Amino acid sequence: MSKKRTSIDLGSMQGQEAMPGSARDEAIYRNLYAAIVENHLEPGTKLPEDTLAEAFGVSRTSIRKVLQRLAYERLVDIRLNRGATVAQPTVKEARDVFAARRIVECGVIAQVVAKATPDKVEALRDIVRREHEAGGRGDRRESIYLSGEFHVELARVSENEAITDFLAGLVSRSSLVIATYGAPMAGSCRHSEHDDVLELIAAGDADGAREWMDRHLREIERTVVLVEEAPTAIDLRKILDDVAQRHRRER
């Protein structure tokens, strides 16, 4: 059996090799990003440079750059001489992320309403449509993805790139929070009354939309973060305690 596997196919441009330099890094980044955000890689999973380098068919140098970027976005955790792991948000981080989302998404609504043109609203409707579709056939992953996408695209209507980029980061971190603390059904279930806010926006009701958004985000946070309180480290301790206790009893 051959120990050496072929490297991962990096999307479209599958020519025998080469890619315009930075496009390759970008492709690797997207792959890893998707793997983390779509919860194919569990929080805490180690990401050894060699393994990734071999998997993508590049040297460690490129991998390091990508990992650095993901670390900056708080999707991976890099510790000195210990390498990178998929980030495990603490409960405080999780709360901060959702509080930040409330501030940003509610704060940007006025601009969103102001700049909402019919075709932009239609594009948003399309996302909601696909969201329902995914929910209908029980595709949880796609459902979560589209839910996040909706929030980001909504912000993008404001045409403020600084805000949109920041929110995109918060949304991706939310996915990690869901992966870490969420109940199996959280984040997608009662798949969004996203329709409602579109009506408010189309009607030009900024105050109504803001209020809706505030409630919506509080609801999401409630169903996600409050489900489980303890971070993994303490979990481990608890497990060990339980085992020790049982052991003592069985003796």
Next chain:
Amino acid sequence: MSKKRTSIDLGSMQGQEAMPGSARDEAIYRNLYAAIVENHLEPGTKLPEDTLAEAFGVSRTSIRKVLQRLAYERLVDIRLNRGATVAQPTVKEARDVFAARRIVECGVIAQVVAKATPDKVEALRDIVRREHEAGGRGDRRESIYLSGEFHVELARVSENEAITDFLAGLVSRSSLVIATYGAPMAGSCRHSEHDDVLELIAAGDADGAREWMDRHLREIERTVVLVEEAPTAIDLRKILDDVAQRHRRER
């Protein structure tokens, strides 16, 4: 004369060499960050890897990492095969940054008021005190620095790290905007009625503080961004047109 100069002293730990690995990168980052944000390096300045590597006495590897990080923060611009330059925010970027600051800083005020303890308020007062001091002796650089610091520290009172980090990034980008578009006196002059907002916060008046902040940020934006409208690229074009016109006339 010796062509090789000694490397830049990286702060405290001036032992003949070594520094705990990542601490060195951090020191280099801080140096470059300060140089850019405090406007020692003009926007558009080229930042060649070799030069920086020699200046700091490390290899290009470390420099690249630092430049990547600054690029994520939008303080430097990296283009493929062309290296890094100090970023030159466009007018749109400038407006986005200030709009984002209004959203974030007004949005976080409620939490700030809620979590404002006497000692935190006192720490803020101290910043304002030093601000006045710097303004009094005409130290423009320190004045701008402390003004930014005040806004960031104010947000930090909320104890929301996601928001605080984002705002810190926005504030540093604001410095670049001032450097690019600001009138010589902008950003520091009428050195802040920062006292006022502290009174409102200490009094627990969240609505008043939010209103004050909104006005304050609009005022800053007005004195900075509206002074000059055109980004450098277009400036250049206009200058060339003017020159060409004058040239034609003089012939």
Next chain:
DNA sequence: AAATATTGTTTTGTGGACAATTTGTTCCTA
């Protein structure tokens, strides 16, 4: 047998070498 020391393996950090690309200069030609 438990705790600690030691050794070997794996993984990361850093510097340097080489290839690829861009930039600047010189030379040639129309």
Next chain:
DNA sequence: TAGGAACAAATTGTCCACAAAACAATATTT
């Protein structure tokens, strides 16, 4: 003399090798 091609210099992108640190396993000591 202007335009362009070929060439030279400088700078960045990528990879690889070696050093250093962390981790795992075994041996040693008490």
